[in-house]
Amino acid sequence: MSLETVVEDIRNEARERAEEIRTEGETRANEIVDEAESEAEEILAEKEQEVANRIEREREQKLSSAKLEAKQKRLEARRDVLQEVRADAEESIATxxxxxxxxxxxxxxxxxxxxxxxxxxxxxxxxxxxxxxxxxxxxxxxxxxxxxxxxxxxxxxxxxxxxxxxxxxxxxxxxxxxxxxxxxxxxxxxxxx
Missing domain, CATH: 3.30.2320.30 (ATP synthase, E subunit, C-terminal)
Structure with missing residues (x-):
């Protein structure tokens, strides 16, 4: 066996090993990318849900606040009407x-x-x-x-x-x-x- 043959065999083995390492690297890189994409999708879905929940809470709070304000205005209006009726009754009695x-x-x-x-x-x-x-x-x-x-x-x-x-x-x-x-x-x- 000549030195050239040994060198060529070593080169071939090195190329095969390099190809295996490259293939393994690509496979591992794809797995990491897939995991990262999957994790990113989960995080995105989680954040979207958090935002949706916050929006719903804020909507319910504003709705509740608006209902309370409307009820207070209705009670104030009723109180005003009752005061007017009372004042009218007092005026009728006084006269x-x-x-x-x-x-x-x-x-x-x-x-x-x-x-x-x-x-x-x-x-x-x-x-x-x-x-x-x-x-x-x-x-x-x-x-x-x-x-x-x-x-x-x-x-x-x-x-x-x-x-x-x-x-x-x-x-x-x-x-x-x-x-x-x-x-x-x-x-x-x-x-x-």
Whole structure:
């Protein structure tokens, strides 16, 4: 065997080995690329899902916030309407006149009179505009006297030092009681759904 043959055999073996290494390298490189692409696809899918979840959460939060705001505005509007109805009722009561006002005032004074024993001086207070009416009505009761003004829509406040009883039979106090007792019903009638 000549040296050339040995060199040629070594070269052939080296080429074959180089080809094997190259083939193995390409195979391994393809595997690494495939793994990387697969991993990248998983990461991309994961990130897309995270973004979709975040978008859905934000959408739900905004929707919930919008619903809450709408509910608050609806409640504010209802409260405003109820205040207007109450103001209208107060205006109607304040402007009652004539026989109707006298009749209501007399019945409130009658109810207050039941709280006092005879012989006790009872002072009656009322709306400044009702002074003449109250003076006339009080004249019909023994031991009762008109004592002055009370800031109200009408009706009377009666008090006696002897019994230390104070009766608030003003239109305001009656309206307040009726309003509180019937607010749910009033609201239901105004805002039937």
């Amino acid at each position: 009652l006149g004539g026989d109707e006002r006298e009749e209501l005032t007399r019945s409130l004074l009658d109810a207050a009179a039941e709280e006092y024993e005879s012989g006790n001086t009872v002072r009656i207070y009322g709306r400044p505009d009702d002074e003449d009416l109250l003076t006339d009505i009080v004249a019909d009761y023994d031991d009762f006297e008109y004592a002055g003004e009370y800031d109200c829509l009408g009706g009377i406040v009666a008090e006696s030092e002897a019994s230390r009883v104070r009766v608030n039979n003003t239109f305001d106090s009656i309206l307040e009681d009726v309003w509180e007792d019937n607010l749910q019903q009033i609201s239901s009638r105004l805002f039937e759904q």
